[in-house]
Amino acid sequence: MRLAALLLLGLAVPVACSEEGRPQEPGPSRSSDGWVERYPMLYDPRVMGDDDPEVWARLPFERLLLRREGCYGVCPVYEVELRRGGPSRYTGGAHAPREGEFTGPASLYAYGLLCAAVEDLRLEDLRESYTAGWTDDETVVVEWERDGKTHRVSDYGRRAPPAFQAYRALFDELVDGMSWTPIEESR
Numbered sequence: 001m002r003l004a005a006l007l008l009l010g011l012a013v014p015v016a017c018s019e020e021g022r023p024q025e026p027g028p029s030r031s032s033d034g035w036v037e038r039y040p041m042l043y044d045p046r047v048m049g050d051d052d053p054e055v056w057a058r059l060p061f062e063r064l065l066l067r068r069e070g071c072y073g074v075c076p077v078y079e080v081e082l083r084r085g086g087p088s089r090y091t092g093g094a095h096a097p098r099e100g101e102f103t104g105p106a107s108l109y110a111y112g113l114l115c116a117a118v119e120d121l122r123l124e125d126l127r128e129s130y131t132a133g134w135t136d137d138e139t140v141v142v143e144w145e146r147d148g149k150t151h152r153v154s155d156y157g158r159r160a161p162p163a164f165q166a167y168r169a170l171f172d173e174l175v176d177g178m179s180w181t182p183i184e185e186s187r
Contacts (some may be wrong), residue, residue, distance in 0.1 A: 132157025
């Protein structure tokens with residue numbers, strides 16, 4: 001799973017190389033496409049841990065969601081919702097890495113990386129649903145909200161394109177690395 005996240009990182013945040021294959025400093029070609037300005041936390045270590053509300057507010061998505069709906073076997077059942085600059089929520093059911101309800105902060109870097117991945121992998125161009133022709137498989141749903149409009153892609157049986165699979169793997173990897181605090185049930 002970590003390998004998939006690293007591969008996605010390579011897709012989402014490519015390093016410009018010269019003709020000889022040596023890395024170049026970000027220059028006009030990198031800057032002109034807007035990535036450095038739009039996602040400074042991915043390029044500048046001084047911004048990675050910045051909790052400035054203005055930096056968060058410039059990110060394009062209000063919320064990101066991953067839901068794994070399980071299968072007849074041991075597929076995990078959970079939902080995780082990350083909110084721009086706000087608390088994240090994790091609800092885990094059967095076979096999930098953690099069961100119950102949890103809250104925790106998403107880092108600016110992780111949230112920014114997921115936002116950049118949605119755009120760079122062109123997830124908004126995907127169909128709403130991909131379905132295998134058999135039963136007893138897992139359904140994975142991702143959602144993102146931009147300007148009050150929710151976009152959703154559902155994948156049953158791993159029929160969605162590789163960009164979807166890479167995004168799901170990155171999302172899972174980042175969620176696994178977050179610090180989650182159990183939400184105490186009210187009495």
